[in-house]
Amino acid sequence: MEFRFTEEQQMIRETAASFFADCSTSAAVREAMVTERGYDLSLWQQICDDLYLHAITLPESLGGMGLGYVELVAVMEQMGRYLVCSPYFATVCQAVPALQRAGSEEQSAPWLERILGGETATLAWIGQEQPGCDAVTATFEPVEGGYRLSGDYHLVVDGHSADILVLVARQPGTTGRDGVSLFVVDASALVNTNAIERQWTPTLDQTRHLGRIRIDSLLLPVDACLGEYGQSGAVLEQVLQLATVALAAEQMGAAQQVQDLAVQYTKEREQFGRPIASFQAIKHKAADMMLRTEVARSACYYAACIADEAWQRRAMAAELPEAAAIAKSYCSEACFRNAGEALQMHGGVGFTWEYDVHLYFKRAKASELMLGTASEHRETLAKLLLDVDQPDKGAAA
Structure with missing residues (x-):
């Protein structure tokens, strides 16, 4: 599969990156995270009203953008990169698919309209x-x-x-x-x-x-x-798989950012009269971080394409469990290992409050445990490959 962004997808990705770089600064993240709500309400309103990013997967018939999971993953990548504190993941990546997949159009429309209006879910x-x-x-x-x-x-x-x-x-x-x-x-x-x-x-x-x-x-x-009561188990599992792909994208974005932070710091930090970035051991760590990030990106966007197939109920929808498991297992480890390497490259100051690396390290560990660990997803892959006690993969499609 040869993957390339369309002009529209690239524009969404660049717009999200530029916006979050300006609005989700270190100071803004630290201010939002200590509140009980956990996010700045004005930032959420900007995401909804100015960028309309919350409407990416909502149907055009309701006023949404009617796009797919490649676009959503592009946004989640940038949210992970800038540690955006917002209800986006809960609302757009969990609640919206649940409403659209489990309920009829008549059932879900009033609730989706409220989400379009800026309410969270x-x-x-x-x-x-x-x-x-x-x-x-x-x-x-x-x-x-x-x-x-x-x-x-x-x-x-x-x-x-x-x-x-x-x-x-x-x-x-x-x-x-x-x-x-x-x-x-x-x-x-x-x-x-x-x-x-x-x-x-x-x-x-x-x-x-x-x-x-x-x-x-x-x-x-x-x-x-x-929907029909007692009959939504398969739907729930597909919703969780779609959310897993989105979370993997966030992890991949965070892996990229800690890599960039570490490389930038090693260019500035001097030891023995020269920047530590010039030492071979540091170069090896940076190269390993880059490799993990790039492989994670490939796995993530492949999973996004499969998630889009499932979202549109097309032929490759049955591959979603496998693609989601691959993306989450690899992105979990890439994010956590990159964050750990970044701490090492920063030395003793890496886990101090003044530097942001510790925030990414905590996010990496928490997101690793969310929606299944790497080991759990590898077990899922093993069962899929061996066809052991697996229900019909296309049942939720």
Whole structure:
């Protein structure tokens, strides 16, 4: 496959890079990350109103751009590069695919229009440390006029602040894909109820905020269920695979940036009367960092092309699980190892508060654990290659 950006894709990539370089400076990131919300609301409004980047994958019929995952990955690469503190990943890379894939056009349109208007959203599904649908522990049961949900969601990206919640629950007694449903909820309508509790969960990565959501006998109307109830397990898995590709792009962007920061520092830092960049050992480290970044970029944009096939429901959609696993496993290690090498190349000052390398190192470690570790994705690849206990790969397409 020969990959080249179109003029439109290159323009989106360059515009995003220029904007985030100006608006997501070190000072701006540090100011946003200490707030409970975790991002600057004015920056989010600029992303939505001025650049319209939140509408990349939204359909043109609703006023979106109607583009695909290559464009989305180009934006996520630059967000990772500049550690942008925003609800973009939760809203555009998790909630939007869930709304579009799980619900009918009639169901999802009102919620997507609210997102187009600048509201934020997130997807909550993790109840225990298991991959995919196995992580879902919240339960629901049909009642007169709707559904009753109960459960505890952990590690929800922007879960404490999102305006719209997509909650995943299963029928009691079911496992795996069976019995899984997605429910959409207006968070503001539940502020004064005792059925839901949301709180910020501080973690290692201060630049991306996670929340915890507890629900207890939350009553929802019939139309809150996206699609046919109990039949959305395959959809959830595809949504998570699409989000995995987007997260890998963010990791790749971060890997590029720590490489650039390290190289720049070694050109300025002198030892024994000359810049340490002239030492062969440093050159070898820089070369290894560059190799990891470039291979990560290839894996990531290949996965973006496959994700686009899945998004458009085309022939290669069935390859998404494999492409997502390849991209995430390699990008996770490339980002973390590059961040570690950058710390070494900075010497003792690398992990001090004054330098940004430690922020990238924390993001690298946190994102490595999100949506499956490298080892877990390699296990997935092994099962796919050996065709061991795998469900129909095209079921969610």
